[in-house]
Amino acid sequence: MTDHDGTGGVRPLTLAWVGRHLDIGERVVKTEALHGGITAEMRRVTVGRRDGGTRVLVLRTFVDAAHAALLTGTGVPAPGLVAVDHRAVHCEYPSLLMTHLAGRTVLEDAGVEARVPLLARQLVAIHAVRSAPAERPPQYVTLTTADTVVTPKGADAATWAAAVDVIRGPAPPYEGRFLHRDFHPGNVLFDMPPPGPAAFRITGTVDWAAASWGPADLDVAHCCTNLALLHGPAWGLRFAEVYEEAGGVPAATSSERLYWHVRDALAFSEEVQQVSLPWRGAGRTELTARILGERLDAYVTSLMDAPG
Known part of the structure; x- marks a missing residue:
């Protein structure tokens, strides 16, 4: 479940930090709040590319550590690490920028x-x-x-x-x-x-x-x-x-x-x-x-x- 809010939902320092980890010519064009989590604020970040296309990242704030990198090459599908600001040196709050995975959570009884x-x-x-x-x-x-x-x-x-x-x-x-x-x-x-x-x-x-x-x-x-x-x-x-x-x-x-x-x-x-x-x-x-x-x-x- 998402809420669309342009880029206004991301605090300025955090948005600038995300921008520094994008490729040349890329920019954040939209962010969407991802609902369902309890311990962190999650946002889907849509990035505009130089060729006119887009790619998607996920921004997590209030994160203590990122351990998914240990899963690289194990066959366990997990988000890839793009950047992390553990101590909020660059962002308003500790933040983690990672790759976006396809799919959705399924909570209904059916299936x-x-x-x-x-x-x-x-x-x-x-x-x-x-x-x-x-x-x-x-x-x-x-x-x-x-x-x-x-x-x-x-x-x-x-x-x-x-x-x-x-x-x-x-x-x-x-x-x-x-x-x-x-x-x-x-x-x-x-x-x-x-x-x-x-x-x-x-x-x-x-x-x-x-x-x-x-x-x-x-x-x-x-x-x-x-x-x-x-x-x-x-x-x-x-x-x-x-x-x-x-x-x-x-x-x-x-x-x-x-x-x-x-x-x-x-x-x-x-x-x-x-x-x-x-x-x-x-x-x-x-x-x-x-x-x-x-x-x-x-x-x-x-x-x-x-x-x-």
């Missing part, structure tokens, strides 16, 4: 059964990325604690208390992997040519600002929770299975896997309203904070009831 295996295979490919220790992104961070969890209204208090107890202990041991750290349908672009879902393909994964190093289960769990809220709890449970079917390697024991899945699900208890807004803006108007709270409760319950 989810065809998209889930594609998402799983993409995540397996991300976790297969190898890098030297000195080049790795920073260690993963989790902010949710047993004391910050917000039990949804009407949820079963005993079930949620048991879920909170799961994350009171130390994190299980794990083998480190390259993590996207915010992998979910809203950060994956699809090309959807006719005749329908069978022809879906992923054209790119975006928003690598939180990329880190840690347990693969953390990425899997995050996508599971998002799918559970978008499409119902069963899809959250199903994604974990499909990830393993696609060649992914989760934690060795069910208790270790449960820790990561519960930790991610409980993290959403603090931000249901925040998650609801971009999804509703993207067309899923029925996904109110109340509905997401109910789905989160059902998903946490299903995790705690799962055999293991």
Whole structure:
């Protein structure tokens, strides 16, 4: 979803910085706000070329780091880095200029059964990325604690208390992997040519600002929770299975896997309203904070009831 505003939506210093990274004879002719993100302001930047044609870049502000460059040559489609101003030396705010990828995010229920295996295979490919220790992104961070969890209204208090107890202990041991750290349908672009879902393909994964190093289960769990809220709890449970079917390697024991899945699900208890807004803006108007709270409760319950 976009808003067209000429170039007036980009602050002057930032616009000048973008211009310095264009080819000779090129100029910014239009910018469009891209909606759906939570942690950054995103804009599509249309650049006029000397031959009369155009090309498209993407400008991201409030970005901490750019790790997508580590994916070059790996087969994982991601935006290419054009320029970055980490410390806002040239721009009003920290900014990242990158190449534009074709495709669009798909959040509707229709076709989810065809998209889930594609998402799983993409995540397996991300976790297969190898890098030297000195080049790795920073260690993963989790902010949710047993004391910050917000039990949804009407949820079963005993079930949620048991879920909170799961994350009171130390994190299980794990083998480190390259993590996207915010992998979910809203950060994956699809090309959807006719005749329908069978022809879906992923054209790119975006928003690598939180990329880190840690347990693969953390990425899997995050996508599971998002799918559970978008499409119902069963899809959250199903994604974990499909990830393993696609060649992914989760934690060795069910208790270790449960820790990561519960930790991610409980993290959403603090931000249901925040998650609801971009999804509703993207067309899923029925996904109110109340509905997401109910789905989160059902998903946490299903995790705690799962055999293991």
